[in-house]
Amino acid sequence: MRMLKLIWDFRGPYAEKxxxxxxxxxxxxxxxxxxxxxxxxxxxxxxxxxxxxxxxxENIMKPIRDALKPHRGQLYQE
Known part of the structure; x- marks a missing residue:
């Protein structure tokens, strides 16, 4: 099963927090x-x-993506 990393980007001086x-x-x-x-x-x-x-x-990504609206995604590699 392929694993996907859903990513949310934050920019600016408070990005880390x-x-x-x-x-x-x-x-x-x-x-x-x-x-x-x-x-x-x-x-x-x-x-x-x-x-x-x-x-x-990958098989449960779509409903999570639609609910949480990540900015992007990529294949997950440990």
């Missing part, structure tokens, strides 16, 4: 929807760009 906070909402969504997902996170790209992400199996 915003991405960190967004991960909390991703975890809340996983819990509320009772999804068996456990890979979320946030990453600082540079001082003005950070991302939050969630890794999902």
């Amino acid at each position: 915003t991405a960190e906070h967004h991960e909390i909402h991703l975890k809340d969504y996983i819990k509320t929807e009772q999804l068996n997902l456990n890979i979320t996170g946030f990453q600082t790209i540079n001082d003005m760009h950070a991302i939050a992400f969630m890794v999902v199996p």
